[in-house]
């Protein structure tokens with residue numbers, strides 16, 4: 001019998017998952033999975049739980065929560081040789097990764113995808129050899145807003161909270177002088193922000209990196225050069241429609257290794273959480289984990 005470990009954030013998604021747990025266990029049992037659960041207790045706990053699941057040789061680990069929980073689970077399995085396959089039940093306010101691989105927010109449908117058994121290898125990002133990311137790493141004053149949004153506000157308002165915070169922060173946005181090295185190229189100058197993405201969507205901007213592939217071993221590096229506020233707002237609205245790529249203020253390239261340094265203090269954001277400050281080396285761990293995906297969506301995933 002196959003063994004699955006559910007790691008769920010009980011505070012995520014208005015605590016809906018706990019009520020559905022009995023039927024989820026039954027659904028998995030019928031499909032031949034012996035399943036046990038762990039409810040996370042706070043930051044870092046999902047990583048510890050995932051490491052334990054690796055040690056106890058579970059075949060599958062199911063991350064239930066938002067991008068934060070998934071990030072922690074991936075970090076927990078990432079350093080082991082024999083990794084469990086990762087299933088995903090999106091319950092968070094931001095579920096960028098789930099959206100990128102077409103996992104619906106419906107609990108039973110998400111479980112059904114795991115039961116169907118189709119997995120694909122996907123890339124994982126690693127910063128400074130120790131911190132993992134699954135969606136995006138970024139730096140610059142602009143990217144700070146993602147973790148400055150209070151979680152209460154996020155729960156109530158969802159995506160809207162980011163936009164409100166973004167508007168509030170607009171006047172204080174300024175550029176940072178950085179040196180960015182990517183696959184042998186160098187770019188030096190003042191930038192509003194740089195983003196190092198694995199998937200195509202970030203915080204509701206689903207066309208930010210329209211050609212991103214989740215298993216090509218490459219990041220999409222997106223750099224926004226120094227612009228004034230009016231220009232910034234214009235570019236943000238272009239980015240919503242995916243029309244920012246050819247703008248002269250935007251650098252848009254693919255790279256598997258990116259090194260960023262600065263003489264200023266530039267803080268980083270990893271998957272929406274505070275990620276320390278520069279200097280940083282970002283490496284793409286190609287095809288590092290196996291995740292369950294809907295079999296009928298594989299064609300739409302832009303796989304390499």
Ligand SMILES: Nc1ncnc2c1ncn2[C@@H]1O[C@H](COP(=O)(O)OP(=O)(O)OP(=O)(O)O)[C@@H](O)[C@H]1O
Nearest residue numbers: 009012040041042043065066067068069092093094
């Ligand atoms: N029992 C808990 N109480 C409080 N915080 C928790 C608990 N368990 C986990 N966490 C923390 O909550 C963070 C965010 O959770 P998660 O990503 O699952 O959902 P979310 O906050 O709804 O959505 P998102 O992170 O996508 O905005 C996790 O990274 C984890 O550190």
